[in-house]
Amino acid sequence: MARRDIAAVIVAGGRGLRASASGDPLPKQYRPLAGIPVLARTLHAFLAHPAVGRVQVVIGADDAEHYEQSVAALPQRDGLLEPVIGGGTRQESVFAGLHALRNDPPAIVLVHDAARPFLSAALIDAAIAAAQAHEAAIPGTPVTDTIKQVDEAGRVVETPDRDRLRAVQTPQAFAYPLLLDAHARARGEGLSSFTDDGALAEWAGAAVTVFPGDIHNVKLTTQTDFDAAEQRLRPENRLTTRVGTGFDVHAFADGDHIWLGGVRIAHTQGVTAHSDGDVVLHALTDALLGALADGDIGSHFPPSDPQWKGASSDRFLAHAVALLHARGGMLDHLDATVICETPKVGPHREAIRARIAAICGLTPHRVSIKATTSERLGFTGRAEGIAAQAAATIRLPETSTGPDWL
Numbered sequence: 001m002a003r004r005d006i007a008a009v010i011v012a013g014g015r016g017l018r019a020s021a022s023g024d025p026l027p028k029q030y031r032p033l034a035g036i037p038v039l040a041r042t043l044h045a046f047l048a049h050p051a052v053g054r055v056q057v058v059i060g061a062d063d064a065e066h067y068e069q070s071v072a073a074l075p076q077r078d079g080l081l082e083p084v085i086g087g088g089t090r091q092e093s094v095f096a097g098l099h100a101l102r103n104d105p106p107a108i109v110l111v112h113d114a115a116r117p118f119l120s121a122a123l124i125d126a127a128i129a130a131a132q133a134h135e136a137a138i139p140g141t142p143v144t145d146t147i148k149q150v151d152e153a154g155r156v157v158e159t160p161d162r163d164r165l166r167a168v169q170t171p172q173a174f175a176y177p178l179l180l181d182a183h184a185r186a187r188g189e190g191l192s193s194f195t196d197d198g199a200l201a202e203w204a205g206a207a208v209t210v211f212p213g214d215i216h217n218v219k220l221t222t223q224t225d226f227d228a229a230e231q232r233l234r235p236e237n238r239l240t241t242r243v244g245t246g247f248d249v250h251a252f253a254d255g256d257h258i259w260l261g262g263v264r265i266a267h268t269q270g271v272t273a274h275s276d277g278d279v280v281l282h283a284l285t286d287a288l289l290g291a292l293a294d295g296d297i298g299s300h301f302p303p304s305d306p307q308w309k310g311a312s313s314d315r316f317l318a319h320a321v322a323l324l325h326a327r328g329g330m331l332d333h334l335d336a337t338v339i340c341e342t343p344k345v346g347p348h349r350e351a352i353r354a355r356i357a358a359i360c361g362l363t364p365h366r367v368s369i370k371a372t373t374s375e376r377l378g379f380t381g382r383a384e385g386i387a388a389q390a391a392a393t394i395r396l397p398e399t400s401t402g403p404d405w406l
């Protein structure tokens with residue numbers, strides 16, 4: 001399906017009274033959230049998505065200036081159509097957006113609330129796929145609270161089976177002709193208060209399918225929602241994923257054991273080293289320091305410093321983990337490859353994983369140990385030494401300041 005076959009209608013016509021309880025006269029979709037207007041965040045999700053060709057915003061009659069200020073914050077506006085003015089209800093506003101697309105009709109239209117700025121590219125993908133498969137599809141998440149239906153007096157009338165209930169979100173995705181026709185028919189019958197296009201399509205007789213929504217795709221409704229969103233977006237509360245790599249080599253020498261991943265392994269040789277020469281722990285330590293962009297094992301533990309002579313290398317790795325924790329980060333995964341002809345690593349793999357996990361405070365399923373020979377090539381192939389390479393995946397609080405699109 002070509003890009004222009006998929007359009008989005010963004011409903012930004014509301015007055016957002018519930019969020020304005022603080023006295024803020026600005027409708028909630030135009031309010032800044034961590035420095036960027038909510039509408040700009042929402043539009044960016046669609047404009048940056050490779051499958052969406054056009055974005056039609058529907059605004060309130062008095063909001064042209066607010067709209068211009070919001071779109072001025074966008075890094076790019078390719079595919080953004082001129083806004084159209086909505087009606088007195090959400091349903092009328094959606095119709096205005098659909099109507100504006102009629103001369104160059106898309107195959108699929110996504111209808112989304114401007115006040116849901118946290119939708120992901122994956123959710124847009126899911127909406128498009130669901131509309132291609134079902135013609136009328138809406139995202140929904142399982143309900144965690146038990147829901148009661150009550151009468152006017154507050155007496156419980158019914159308790160629906162929670163497993164069959166879904167809390168419905170946007171973007172709702174439809175075959176464009178189907179939704180335009182459903183709206184036209186509702187208007188024709190004088191109905192104008194459908195609050196959700198899924199309900200309108202259902203009323204028109206369409207089979208509407210629910211696909212999995214995203215719990216992060218919240219609708220900003222109350223001041224509490226804004227406060228929570230601001231909190232989430234604060235740079236120090238956002239974690240970004242980083243990956244670091246490490247590599248280490250030690251030469252074989254006379255001896256009867258080597259250390260690998262904190263495990264003592266009997267061998268026909270030992271290694272030459274200032275410390276215990278554990279290539280796995282050294283490579284992992286460097287990988288962690290790399291992810292932290294904080295020097296290398298040599299700068300933290302200089303070989304010239306006598307206190308590290310013969311040191312057990314678990315101290316190096318534990319120190320790197322402590323540096324990570326001191327910066328508010330978390331360790332997600334460690335992966336190492338041992339390169340040698342002998343000894344065989346396989347029989348020690350689980351012990352090594354468990355030992356590294358214990359040093360780092362991880363569960364062993366977050367630690368991977370692999371081994372390879374170098375096909376008798378090079379120094380490892382000639383069994384002159386042993387090497388290891390490693391990768392560490394961490395999450396670290398963002399320390400940059402200023403508006404960010406994440």
Ligand code: MG
Pocket residue numbers: 248249250277278279282
């Ligand atoms: Mg080393």
